Each structure stands twice: as structure tokens, then as C-alpha cells.
Amino acid sequence: MISMFHSKDAEGLYGRFNRQRYHNPEVDALIEKAASTFDPKERDALLQQAMEIAMVQDVAYIPLHYENVIAGVVNGVEFTPRPDEYLHAFEAKKK
Numbered sequence: 001m002i003s004m005f006h007s008k009d010a011e012g013l014y015g016r017f018n019r020q021r022y023h024n025p026e027v028d029a030l031i032e033k034a035a036s037t038f039d040p041k042e043r044d045a046l047l048q049q050a051m052e053i054a055m056v057q058d059v060a061y062i063p064l065h066y067e068n069v070i071a072g073v074v075n076g077v078e079f080t081p082r083p084d085e086y087l088h089a090f091e092a093k094k095k
Contacts, residue, residue, distance in 0.1 A: 001047055004061065005054045006031045022060040027053050 007023045008015035014031070027050045034046035054060045069085045079092045 001031050001050060001054075002035065005050065020061060022054065022058070024053060024058060024060075027058075 002014055003017040004015075005022055005024075006014035006018065006028050007025075008018055008021075014028070030046050030050035030053070034043045034050070037043040037046060067085065069081070069087070071079065071081055071087060073079045073092065076095050077092050078095050082088070082091070
């Protein structure tokens with residue numbers, strides 16, 4: 001959310017991948033508050049609210065592709081899939 005839906009700033013901290021030049025001060029404020037919130041439940045609620053505004057109300061981005069990533073491991077290997085769907089072998093651990 002920080003890189004896709006927040007407006008670009010002069011320091012380059014926010015909006016690096018906001019290629020559609022989406023700008024909504026309310027969404028920016030929610031993302032910034034979430035970035036400084038330590039409570040995971042509160043942070044998740046703030047990001048969900050920002051996503052609701054950006055994707056449902058404003059339709060800031062229309063996804064044209066969704067990729068399912070299927071990963072499997074053998075017994076004796078522990079692996080937790082990443083939310084960004086990247087697969088890093090060094091993150092697999094022996095049980």
C-alpha cells in the first residue's frame with residue numbers, strides 16, 4: 001500500500017510504484033498512521049480502511065492478472081509462504 005496507493009513524496013519514501021498517479025489525502029493519512037502503529041490489529045484495520053477507499057470507492061487500480069502460487073515441501077522441511085509470493089530457498093528450514 002505504501003508504494004502503490006500513497007501519493008509520491010519528495011523524499012521517495014511513499015508512492016514509488018504509484019504509476020497511475022493516484023492521490024487521495026485520506027488514504028495517505030491512513031497509510032501513514034498504519035506505518036507508525038505497532039498494534040497489528042489496529043494497523044490491519046487502518047490498511048483495510050485505506051484499501052476499501054482506494055480499491056472500492058475510488059477504483060484507483062484495476063488488477064488485470066492474479067497469479068496463484070503453489071508451493072510444496074517434503075516431510076522434514078518447514079516453509080512458510082510469503083505474502084508477496086516470492087519463493088526464497090534460504091527461508092526453508094529443516095525441522
